[in-house]
Amino acid sequence: IILGRSAKEWILKEFDGCDYEIVKDFSSIDESHVPRAVLSLDMPLVTKKYIVRLLETALHKGASRVVFGSDVNGFMLQTKKGRNTFFVEDEVFLQLGGAKNYNLVYNTLREKVVARLIQDGVVMKGAEFHIDDTVEIESGATLCAPLTIGGNTIVKAGAVIDNSNLQDCVIEHNAHITCSHLVSSHVSENSTVGPFARLRDADINDNCRIGDFVEVKNSTLCQGVKCAHLAYV
Numbered sequence: 001i002i003l004g005r006s007a008k009e010w011i012l013k014e015f016d017g018c019d020y021e022i023v024k025d026f027s028s029i030d031e032s033h034v035p036r037a038v039l040s041l042d043m044p045l046v047t048k049k050y051i052v053r054l055l056e057t058a059l060h061k062g063a064s065r066v067v068f069g070s071d072v073n074g075f076m077l078q079t080k081k082g083r084n085t086f087f088v089e090d091e092v093f094l095q096l097g098g099a100k101n102y103n104l105v106y107n108t109l110r111e112k113v114v115a116r117l118i119q120d121g122v123v124m125k126g127a128e129f130h131i132d133d134t135v136e137i138e139s140g141a142t143l144c145a146p147l148t149i150g151g152n153t154i155v156k157a158g159a160v161i162d163n164s165n166l167q168d169c170v171i172e173h174n175a176h177i178t179c180s181h182l183v184s185s186h187v188s189e190n191s192t193v194g195p196f197a198r199l200r201d202a203d204i205n206d207n208c209r210i211g212d213f214v215e216v217k218n219s220t221l222c223q224g225v226k227c228a229h230l231a232y233v
Contacts (some may be wrong), residue, residue, distance in 0.1 A: 002044060004150060005110050005134030007096055010044035010109070010161045018048065036211070038067045045108055050092055068093055109133070117143075185216075188223075202233075 003011070015230050016087075022041070037051050047070065058066045091108070114129050123136050126145025135149050140157035143149075147161060151168035155161060158174040166182045172189045181197035182202075187193055191208040202216040210216060211228040219233045229233060 002102075002106055003130075004134035007105075008041040009041065010133075011046060013043055014048055033138040036066070040068065040095060040214065043068065043093055044096070045092045045094055045105055047092065058170060171200075180210075182222075 005013070016072040028053065035200045037055055038107065039046060039051075051068075054146060091104065092093050094105055094186045096102055096105060110130060113131050113133050114124065117131065117137055118124055120137070121139030123140075123142040124145070125143070126147075128146040129152075130148040131143075132150045132153075134151065135153045135155070137143070137149075137155040138157040141155045143155075144160070144162040146163055148165045149155070149161070149165070153166050153169045153171070155171045155176075156173045159171045160176045162176075162178045164175070164177045164180045164182065168184045169182045170186045171177060172187060172188050172191075176192045177187065177194060178192070180197040180199070181205065182192050182193070185199040185202040185204070187199075187204045188206045188207040188208070190206055191204050191210070193199065194202065194212065196212045197210045198215040200215075200217045201208070202218070203220040204210060204216070205221060205225070207222040208221050209226040209228065210221075211226075213229055213233070214227050216227070216232045216233045221233070
């Protein structure tokens with residue numbers, strides 16, 4: 001799993017809407033449609049744009065198949081006459097296996113997620129962001145690094161998340177989270193959490209304050225409740 005998705009899910013997301021099929025061996029591939037690209041499902045950096053360009057090249061050269069993911073992380077072009085042509089190595093064909101390849105793929109996908117959020121209007125201050133592709137963040141939210149947000153977290157417009165770790169949470173409009181750790185929790189509008197607070201399966205209603213060194217577990221704080229510091233709820 002990389003940033004909330006498996007390598008297979010990253011690839012299927014990239015090629016959503018395209019004509020593809022998942023096969024277990026080459027012998028089951030229908031050769032009547034040429035050229036055809038054959039992708040390994042452990043290469044999450046491959047993009048539709050890149051494949052289209054290579055298929056156009058293969059069609060121009062009269063190739064019957066383009067196989068991606070060779071031993072050199074490149075691709076093989078197989079012509080109708082059986083001649084094979086190997087092209088240069090490219091990082092988009094990196095296959096997951098070993099710490100080095102994993103780190104290269106992870107960092108590339110992380111930058112892709114951050115670029116998408118900035119494009120969507122999210123204010124991002126700093127550089128150290130680790131945000132799953134499954135996270136939903138509205139335009140107008142502010143994120144301050146270092147920050148880790150994972151799972152099915154939702155952050156609404158006006159919310160500010162600073163130096164925190166969130167997993168499967170909902171942060172409503174204008175809520176502020178500072179230097180805190182939240183898991184499976186809901187923080188409503190205009191509430192503040194932290195610094196150094198921990199929430200687990202907590203429901204924090206509007207205009208609440210969870211102060212420093214406060215832990216809330218399996219509990220609901222009603223509107224306007226303030227728990228300033230040094231408490232376990």
